[in-house]
Amino acid sequence: MLHELQRNFASVALKNVTxxxxxxxxxxxxxxxxxxxxxxxxxxxxxxxxLSDAYPVTQRIVGKRFFSTLAKSFIExxxxxxxxxxxxxxxxxxxxGDFAPAQDVPYLADIARLEWARIAAYFAEDYEPLNPQxxxxxxxxxxxxxxxxxxPSLHLVESPYPIFQVWAVNxxxxxxxPAIDFTNAEQGFVSRQANEVFQHAVTPGTFHWLRALSDGxxxxxxxxxxxxxxxxxxxxxxLRQHLADGTFTTIYI
Amino acid sequence: xxxxxxxDPSTSSTRPSPIPAAAxxxxxxxxxxxFADGVAEATWVEIHSENFFAPGGPRMAQLDRVxxxxxxxxxxxxxxxxxxxxxxxxHLRTLCRLVDRIDPILVSEHLSFSVVDNIYVNxxxxxxxxxxxxxVVTRNIxxxxxxxGRQILLENPSSYLTxxxxxxTECAFLSALVERTGCGLLLDVNxxxxxxxxxxxxxxxxxxxxxxxxxxxxxxxxHTVNGADxxxxxxxxxxxxxxxxxxxxxxxxxxKIGPRPTLIEWDTNIPELNKLLAEAGKAQSRLDxxxxxxxSIRVA
Numbered sequence: 001m002l003h004e005l006q007r008n009f010a011s012v013a014l015k016n017v018t019x020x021x022x023x024x025x026x027x028x029x030x031x032x033x034x035x036x037x038x039x040x041x042x043x044x045x046x047x048x049x050x051l052s053d054a055y056p057v058t059q060r061i062v063g064k065r066f067f068s069t070l071a072k073s074f075i076e077x078x079x080x081x082x083x084x085x086x087x088x089x090x091x092x093x094x095x096x097g098d099f100a101p102a103q104d105v106p107y108l109a110d111i112a113r114l115e116w117a118r119i120a121a122y123f124a125e126d127y128e129p130l131n132p133q134x135x136x137x138x139x140x141x142x143x144x145x146x147x148x149x150x151x152p153s154l155h156l157v158e159s160p161y162p163i164f165q166v167w168a169v170n171x172x173x174x175x176x177x178p179a180i181d182f183t184n185a186e187q188g189f190v191s192r193q194a195n196e197v198f199q200h201a202v203t204p205g206t207f208h209w210l211r212a213l214s215d216g217x218x219x220x221x222x223x224x225x226x227x228x229x230x231x232x233x234x235x236x237x238x239l240r241q242h243l244a245d246g247t248f249t250t251i252y253i
Numbered sequence: 254x255x256x257x258x259x260x261d262p263s264t265s266s267t268r269p270s271p272i273p274a275a276a277x278x279x280x281x282x283x284x285x286x287x288f289a290d291g292v293a294e295a296t297w298v299e300i301h302s303e304n305f306f307a308p309g310g311p312r313m314a315q316l317d318r319v320x321x322x323x324x325x326x327x328x329x330x331x332x333x334x335x336x337x338x339x340x341x342x343x344h345l346r347t348l349c350r351l352v353d354r355i356d357p358i359l360v361s362e363h364l365s366f367s368v369v370d371n372i373y374v375n376x377x378x379x380x381x382x383x384x385x386x387x388x389v390v391t392r393n394i395x396x397x398x399x400x401x402g403r404q405i406l407l408e409n410p411s412s413y414l415t416x417x418x419x420x421x422t423e424c425a426f427l428s429a430l431v432e433r434t435g436c437g438l439l440l441d442v443n444x445x446x447x448x449x450x451x452x453x454x455x456x457x458x459x460x461x462x463x464x465x466x467x468x469x470x471x472x473x474x475x476h477t478v479n480g481a482d483x484x485x486x487x488x489x490x491x492x493x494x495x496x497x498x499x500x501x502x503x504x505x506x507x508x509k510i511g512p513r514p515t516l517i518e519w520d521t522n523i524p525e526l527n528k529l530l531a532e533a534g535k536a537q538s539r540l541d542x543x544x545x546x547x548x549s550i551r552v553a
Contacts, residue, residue, distance in 0.1 A: 003337040010369040035414040043376045080373040083331020126309035195311040
């Protein structure tokens with residue numbers, strides 16, 4: 001009994017389907033619907049707020065009204081599965097990839113994926129970055145066999161569009177808008193160090209190197225992979241940069 | 254099932270001193286830095302537990318700093334004690350981890366449900382007050398108190414409707430839960446007012462039906478009025494100053510049950526910290542007036 005009633009109430013809250021619940025509500029007909037409508041409005045509006053807080057750049061690009069429309073569609077397709085709302089909305093990027101009314105802005109889905117990567121980095125577990133001396137202690141004959149455990153806050157993002165530039169010019173602090181060449185693909189990463197979330201666009205070589213290392217490749221194999229995609233890949237500088245960025249937590253052979 | 258021993262500060266050296274019967278404020282994102290730095294003039298704060306369910310990151314680090322400066326109460330909005338299918342065990346475990354981490358002074362949840370078939374409805378949905386619901390909520394509170402190893406407080410909901418199925422009044426339902434589980438009550442005076450206005454109930458009679466000894470915390474918040482006359486509905490928005498009739502009802506509550514830790518909730522249209530603290534000040538002056546008359550009552 002109770003479970004059935006609760007299921008019907010969830011349909012009111014999420015979809016405004018009131019008919020099955022009406023016989024259980026006190027009061028005259030029109031009043032019951034209006035009262036149930038309060039729960040629907042509370043639920044949907046609060047979820048739209050959650051999404052608009054999580055996706056400020058996506059919202060800025062399409063405007064508040066359109067964002068509200070797409071958020072409603074998203075909520076219908078993918079209602080929250082857990083009460084921790086800071087985790088709600090992770091699949092908005094994938095949703096936008098298929099959302100017909102948003103296809104005029106072909107980079108929108110990837111912007112949303114970048115914004116979600118920032119949230120995932122923000123809430124990721126704390127970690128100790130790798131002490132570079134541990135790597136120095138490995139002899140040159142073994143260095144190619146080293147594997148890295150990657151920081152829990154590191155997220156790789158790639159797009160056929162210049163999403164890092166689009167994100168940057170859509171920050172409230174950005175006063176000058178440079179010309180953006182929308183034919184430029186961009187790839188990069190988001191991470192967090194000392195409680196600060198940061199992001200960098202990187203060269204294709206570095207991106208493939210990071211991806212290979214994330215997938216568990218040895219340093220040797222990952223470097224070969226990077227060189228295949230980008231002959232100018234500079235291992236020493238890239239490694240130094242990522243040791244400084246706290247990209248790795250431990251090494252193992 | 255017997256209730257777990259209620260927290261007893263006199264026998265626990267690790268538990269911080271109990272929240273005094275003073276006014277505190279809800280900890281919201283725009284103000285968190287002031288509390289992390291310890292510069293906000295407040296006696297205690299309350300968090301929404303679920304906002305701090307992350308395994309790490311800046312928000313958790315800030316919470317640890319807030320904890321050093323203020324007693325914290327954990328107020329859950331997502332455990333869904335009314336869910337017929339039972340509690341989400343992962344959620345309960347995460348709540349236990351949070352409680353272990355910050356050792357809150359109070360832990361509270363709502364008399365409502367928000368989870369059905371693994372979908373989370375982001376609202377506090379009302380329960381019909383039936384025997385079946387009483388059994389469900391009893392079981393869920395028992396399980397929560399057992400997992401936490403401490404008593405929780407249960408908050409009366411704001412509601413916009415009543416069910417034809419109900420066989421208990423809300424007060425009788427809450428009283429039965431207190432008796433069966435040993436839980437305490439978090440009395441939301443704004444919710445009493447909002448529900449009473451919306452559902453044609455006498456708010457003062459409601460107060461008379463509440464077991465005052467079980468009340469360990471009071472909530473106050475702002476509401477908005479939608480429509481007029483027969484269409485009039487009060488909406489529990491937590492987005493404004495506290496309305497005058499709610500202050501009056503609060504005074505009646507204090508006169509009846511004595512001073513209790515009182516929390517100002519302000520969750521939408523969040524104001525400057527000073528404005529929020531000014532609302533807490535208004536509650537504090539009423540608490541002081543009551544304490545002067547009746548002597549300080551220590552609430553654990």
